[in-house]
Amino acid sequence: MYVSMKEMLNKANNEFYAVMAINCFNLETARTVIRAAEKENAPIIINLYQDHLLNHCDSQLMTPIVKMLANRAEIKVALNFDHGKDVLLLKKAIDDGFSSVMVDASRFGLAGNIAMTKEIVDYAFPKGVSVEGEIGCIGSTEQAEFTEGSMYSDPDDAVTFAQKTGIDALAISIGSSHGNYPQGMIPEFDFERLKYIKKRTQMPLVLHGGSGSGEKNILTAVKEGINKINVGCDFMNANLNAVKSRLQQDANINYYDLVDQVEKDSIELVRYYIRLSGSSNKK
Ligand SMILES: [Zn+2]
Numbered sequence: 001m002y003v004s005m006k007e008m009l010n011k012a013n014n015e016f017y018a019v020m021a022i023n024c025f026n027l028e029t030a031r032t033v034i035r036a037a038e039k040e041n042a043p044i045i046i047n048l049y050q051d052h053l054l055n056h057c058d059s060q061l062m063t064p065i066v067k068m069l070a071n072r073a074e075i076k077v078a079l080n081f082d083h084g085k086d087v088l089l090l091k092k093a094i095d096d097g098f099s100s101v102m103v104d105a106s107r108f109g110l111a112g113n114i115a116m117t118k119e120i121v122d123y124a125f126p127k128g129v130s131v132e133g134e135i136g137c138i139g140s141t142e143q144a145e146f147t148e149g150s151m152y153s154d155p156d157d158a159v160t161f162a163q164k165t166g167i168d169a170l171a172i173s174i175g176s177s178h179g180n181y182p183q184g185m186i187p188e189f190d191f192e193r194l195k196y197i198k199k200r201t202q203m204p205l206v207l208h209g210g211s212g213s214g215e216k217n218i219l220t221a222v223k224e225g226i227n228k229i230n231v232g233c234d235f236m237n238a239n240l241n242a243v244k245s246r247l248q249q250d251a252n253i254n255y256y257d258l259v260d261q262v263e264k265d266s267i268e269l270v271r272y273y274i275r276l277s278g279s280s281n282k283k
Pocket residue numbers: 083138178208209230
């Protein structure tokens with residue numbers, strides 16, 4: 001069933017688990033993720049990153065594909081525009097039928113972030129589309145701010161931001177980063193910050209950069225109030241590793257067999273995260 005993130009994440013908030021949001025960019029990756037969720041009997045979010053919409057599959061093309069896959073499935077599926085930085089692209093995705101969008105406007109400071117996020121909320125809500133906002137700057141392993149503490153979400157700003165925008169879900173920064181961590185590194189999460197923001201907002205909270213966070217961090221984050229976990233890199237790595245391994249087994253494999261095998265091989269990584277998030281059998 002094709003749904004917005006709102007009811008999905010409110011249920012997760014009430015029942016203390018998280019829903020996985022996996023970055024996809026085409027039919028094959030979306031189908032892999034939905035198949036994994038079906039096997040786990042779990043709700044799932046298909047995340048589409050802005051650059052992938054621009055470079056691989058635009059929102060007009062991707063919406064009917066995900067809708068069809070969702071409506072054939074026995075589980076709830078949301079389609080979310082991940083890190084929408086451009087107002088026109090966000091509105092276009094809503095018009096094209098995305099069931100959810102995430103507004104990435106934290107670079108504008110608190111007032112600017114509120115203004116842009118509220119503009120999208122006002123556009124999305126009458127159409128039944130849910131909105132995720134972001135407070136604080138979630139780091140990237142490929143950028144200089146990676147090790148700086150200044151990127152953590154300010155709890156008071158988080159409360160103000162949530163109240164003034166009316167968003168359905170709030171992405172907070174507690175120490176995770178986008179991208180692959182250096183080999184062997186496990187990030188340190190600020191759980192006190194998470195607990196405090198949860199206590200003050202009581203709303204669905206989102207962890208970005210879930211890849212490579214480590215089982216302990218994810219389990220504790222879910223326990224302390226994270227209700228949506230974004231994973232991109234680990235899924236892309238699983239797909240790439242499947243390609244490498246299938247080619248190693250048979251360098252002359254037919255391309256269509258290769259694609260089919262990669263889809264099947266990559267399901268396990270998604271199932272692993274679904275089980276970790278506590279959303280198995282929560283459809
Ligand atoms: Zn993110």
